[in-house]
Amino acid sequence: MKRRTLLATGAGAAMAAALGLPARAQDKTKVGFIYVGPINDGGWTQHHHHSAMEMVHHFGDAVDFVYQENVPEGPDAERAITQMALGGADIIFTTSFGFMDPTINVAANFPDVKFEHATGYKQADNVSVYSARFYEGRAIQGTLAGRVTKSNKIGYIASVPIPEVIRGINSAYLHAKKVNPDVEFKVIWIFEWLNPAKEADAAKALIEQGCDVVLQHTDSTAPHQAAKEAGGVYTFGQAADMAEYGPMPRISSIIDNWSPYYIERVQAVIDGTWSSVNTWDGIGAGMVGIGEISDAVPAEAKAEAEAMRDAIAAGTYHPFTGPINKQDGSAWLAEGEIANDGDLAGMFFFVEGIEGDIPS
Amino acid sequence: MDINPILLLAALMVASTPILLAAIGELVVERSGVLNLGVEGMMIVGAVCGYIAGHSSGNPYLGFVGAAAAGAALSLIFAVLTQFLLTNQVATGLGLTMFGLGLSSLIGQGSKGSPDLTVSKLHIPLLADIPVIGPILFQHDVMVYLSVAIVAGVWAFLKYSRAGLILRAVGENHDAAHALGYNVRAVRVLAIMFGGACAGLAGAYISLVRVPQWIDGITAGAGWIALAIVVFASWKPWRLIAGAYLFGGVTVLQLNLQAEGLKIPVEYLSMAPYLATIVVLVMIRAGRAPASLGKSFHPST
Amino acid sequence: MLRLEKRPQPSKNWSYGAPLLAVVLTIILGMGLFAILGKDPVIAIKTIFWDPVFGQFAHFYRPEVVKKAAPLVLIAVGLSFGFRAGIWNIGAEGQYIIGAICGAGVALAVYPYDTRWVLFPLMIVAGALGGFLWAMIPALLRVFFKTNEILVSLMLVYVAEVLIKAFSIGLLRNPEGYGMPGSRNLRQYPAAANLDLISGTGFHWGALTAVFAVVVAYVMFTRHQFGFNVRLAGQSPRAAGFAGVNANKLIIVCLGLSGAMAGLAGLFEVAGPSGQILGSFPSYYGFTAIIVAFLGRLNPIGILLAGLLMALTYIGGQAAEAQLNLPSAAILTFQGMLLFCLLAVDVLTNYRFKIGKAEVR
Known part of the structure; x- marks a missing residue:
């Protein structure tokens, strides 16, 4: 272990020399990204990469940009991150939950390198964590879904049972129910973030069971295609705007927009003001983008959703405002009470009215 | 209950088509005495080539043609290695999958498609209007019927044609077939290429009809399932349909039960198709494999 | 016309020369591939094969290769x-996963137990036993029902993948993990961790076991009756029957042995480099090992070399991805080409090329 620590100091210049590259200029900041998927996955990784490119564009020549795609979680991730640190990166963004322990392990060996881990909960002196309040966007989707549905059956393609996904289901359900007390949610777990064939099958199953709105927490456009073929079914873009499926079936979207955060954090490294933080931003900070609501949505519903978006952005409305009961009927939030971040971060229950169990 | 059995059965046919296509190709390969474990690799190369051919020409059927050609071309690597350089078939097949997965991703980089390219569903006159049976059987796209037609064709070929007899003879005893003057290698190379073409079609069905889009790794293990079904069917074409539809059926049913909100341990349920295959395998006492399956052949031996 | 003629006996020279030729061929083909992708082919090859072993940062990469x-x-x-x-046990991946689940399960069940000399051996036994039992399913089905073991063992890989995914969000989920998937990290659990035997070498208990296995297998194949029976059964099942080899017993022993060893590998991986039971734990070692076994021509020493070469292409490949921004698919393609070449040149050991028509015999 000690040896690696020794290695870390001044290793970058040595590696550059080994590769026959010119020693890196003092004023250039090297920014690295570790991705879990391919950069063209159309969803999660593509949007991190897209945001990273916007960051690079913003700084121009002031930064050196390196990335590695398709990095498996586990020991391979640890090696990839180490390699990047050895390569002289000043700040490394690791963009998948499964990179948490590897990031923490590597960070311990490279105290001078800054690390930013997405969606995790382990912080260190040189490791920040950041995540987005996607449930804010889900509140808007729920409102729209409740307004446009005619069958009152809303399908939800869920990925992996973790608090982020559960928050999304709860938020969407609460807001759909608010505008349309008759709605019923049908949830299918596919246990993967991206599997187009399974997503397509799940969407078809939901549609065949009478759902005319399909929400997804998975990354591919396959559910949109299924909805388009079925006709008369509404969908929402996930991670990407997926505007090519608008105005129908795609009526709006949640867009992952990491670039303001990336620009801010890299700027902090350049300025020498970087410190470890825990960031959880939403619509207000621009981390969660709401894609254009299409004309397939009635004007009043559109206005209502936009008003909610603005209220959430302004901080005057919180999607988890009481009274809210848990699925078993026990009270969670009292009238007017707002959920605290701790409860939200570990949320592992459905709210009252949702059928079915969370797999665990 | 919101499950509509008619729609469920119709969905099952679509979900099963790719594995059926890939499996019928592999069945012919194995009946000729060759074990090609590279189905997944050929499928995914077919998926990407079909996608590109279909979207650049604007005609999905040209996409299928391109996919079949690409699958056959890739299988040629396997054919040359195993038939002429006598490499081990298990290892070469695994290598083909690896190579295909990598190659497909390289080919597919930056490929763009339009959501408007669709394969239209047929509405077979009269038949499609029969209640219950019509929507289940007679309102699909042409590839669903083609897959069944290929199965029927393979069955007839193996059972009634002279060429089919030779193919079976080669698979049962390549030395005897050689002694009778048949060109064992030529027969096998053709069988392997047929298998590759079918796997290519199967991949393109995923990227052009079932999903339809191109993403790295889109076949997601369907090629392995196709391999399983061949053994499941004990190398008999008609049983292949039962196997493929059973697999597809469990997958689709699982999703439907979830949507129904039934309290089932869904995270464990996804292993049901695999366990079902094992159970059926035990029950039917798997039919006898072609005797020369997986063995290398050299004329001098 | 070019044709092949079988050598009376395998060529000694070519059995050593062929792998070298294969590497040279792969390098040429690989350089073509990298050039098509717009990368400097010489630097790419150097990054993959040379740098991890002899480069500036070899002291980091060498342990990773191990x-x-x-x-x-x-x-x-x-x-x-x-x-x-x-x-044909094609399902080593499944046995590897089950070994990891069982081994880690023992450690997690008694967390935070701290007597290493009790716990760690227990985990090793559990890992081996898990893999063994998982392999017994195809073995017993084959013995009693004549069920094809290729298929059953392959199906069980998918079952094992479902199980580890389910356990990572259910039974074995870290209770202090904020509802996120994944077990506690065994590397931060001193009594259970499989750390380097000599710090910084990458040589952990699993590597020691692997070397031990190579030696034992070598002795078995060259000196022991069991090794002889195995070879005989493979070459001529009927002759083996006459020689008194019990075919069923052989099936159980061979599948059980390979299952137990795959289970051990899984345990050492989950307690060491990986650290966690996670849905993404399966990394196709079980399938890659099939390739390694064939590349090594089923010879223990050959397998050791083939395993190191395969590992080198992974480590060097990943380095090339990072340093040259090669897409990861290029490395997968390259590994496929390496495999094809290694398999193809093998023909030279047992056959020779002749020009002209076959003589009439």
Whole structure:
């Protein structure tokens, strides 16, 4: 272990020399990204990469940009991150939950390198964590879904049972129910973030069971295609705007927009003001983008959703405002009470009215 | 209950088509005495080539043609290695999958498609209007019927044609077939290429009809399932349909039960198709494999 | 016309020369591939094959190669027994996963137990037993029902993948993990961690076991009756029957042995380099090991070398991805080409090329 620590100091210049590259200029900041998927996955990784490119564009020549795609979680991730640190990166963004322990392990060996881990909960002196309040966007989707549905059956393609996904289901359900007390949610777990064939099958199953709105927490456009073929079914873009499926079936979207955060954090490294933080931003900070609501949505519903978006952005409305009961009927939030971040971060229950169990 | 059995059965046919296509190709390969474990690799190369051919020409059927050609071309690597350089078939097949997965991703980089390219569903006159049976059987796209037609064709070929007899003879005893003057290698190379073409079609069905889009790794293990079904069917074409539809059926049913909100341990349920295959395998006492399956052949031996 | 003629006996020279030729061929083909992708082919090849072993940062990469090779060699040696006997265990990946689940399960069940000399051996036993029992399913089905073991063992890989995914969000989920998937990290659990035996070398208990397995397998194949029986059964099942080899017993022993060794590999991986039971734990070591077994020609020493070479292409490949921004698919393609070449040149050991028509015999 000690040896690696020794290695870390001044290793970058040595590696550059080994590769026959010119020693890196003092004023250039090297920014690295570790991705879990391919950069063209159309969803999660593509949007991190897209945001990273916007960051690079913003700084121009002031930064050196390196990335590695398709990095498996586990020991391979640890090696990839180490390699990047050895390569002289000043700040490394690791963009998948499964990179948490590897990031923490590597960070311990490279105290001078800054690390930013997405969606995790382990912080260190040189490791920040950041995540987005996607449930804010889900509140808007729920409102729209409740307004446009005619069958009152809303399908939800869920990925992996973790608090982020559960928050999304709860938020969407609460807001759909608010505008349309008759709605019923049908949830299918596919246990993967991206599997187009399974997503397509799940969407078809939901549609065949009478759902005319399909929400997804998975990354591919396959559910949109299924909805388009079925006709008369509404969908929402996930991670990407997926505007090519608008105005129908795609009526709006949640867009992952990491670039303001990336620009801010890299700027902090350049300025020498970087410190470890825990960031959880939403619509207000621009981390969660709401894609254009299409004309397939009635004007009043559109206005209502936009008003909610603005209220959430302004901080005057919180999607988890009481009274809210848990699925078993026990009270969670009292009238007017707002959920605290701790409860939200570990949320592992459905709210009252949702059928079915969370797999665990 | 919101499950509509008619729609469920119709969905099952679509979900099963790719594995059926890939499996019928592999069945012919194995009946000729060759074990090609590279189905997944050929499928995914077919998926990407079909996608590109279909979207650049604007005609999905040209996409299928391109996919079949690409699958056959890739299988040629396997054919040359195993038939002429006598490499081990298990290892070469695994290598083909690896190579295909990598190659497909390289080919597919930056490929763009339009959501408007669709394969239209047929509405077979009269038949499609029969209640219950019509929507289940007679309102699909042409590839669903083609897959069944290929199965029927393979069955007839193996059972009634002279060429089919030779193919079976080669698979049962390549030395005897050689002694009778048949060109064992030529027969096998053709069988392997047929298998590759079918796997290519199967991949393109995923990227052009079932999903339809191109993403790295889109076949997601369907090629392995196709391999399983061949053994499941004990190398008999008609049983292949039962196997493929059973697999597809469990997958689709699982999703439907979830949507129904039934309290089932869904995270464990996804292993049901695999366990079902094992159970059926035990029950039917798997039919006898072609005797020369997986063995290398050299004329001098 | 070019044709092949079988050599009276395998060529000694070519059995050493062929792998070298294959590497040269792959390098030429690979350089073509990298050039098409717009990268400097010489630098790419150097990054993959040279830098991890001799480059500036070799002291970081060498232990990584060892860590990557250890499970591959361990599993492949186990598989080589069955493959020689004509018993096809394609499901080592499943046995590897179950070994990891069982081994980690023992440690997590008694968390935070702190007596290492009790716990760690127990985990090793559990890992081996898990893999063994998982392999017994195809073995017993084959013995009692004549069910095809290739298929059953392959199906069980998918079952194992479902199980580890389910356990990572259910039974074995870290209770202090904020509802996120994944177990506690065994590397931060001193009594259970499989750390380097000599710090910084990558040589952990799994690597030691792999080397031990290579030695034992070598002795078995060259000196022991069991090794002879295995070879006989593979070459001529009927002759083996006459010689008194019990075919069913051989199936059980070969599958059990390969399962136990794959299970061990899984345990050492989950307690060491990986650290966690996670849905993404399966990393196809079980399948790659099949390739390694064949590349090593089912010979223990060959497997050791093939495992190291395969590991090198992984480590060097990943380095090339990072340094040259090669797409990861290029490395996968390159590995496929390497495999094809290694398999193809093998023909030179047993055959020679002749020009002209076959003589009439």
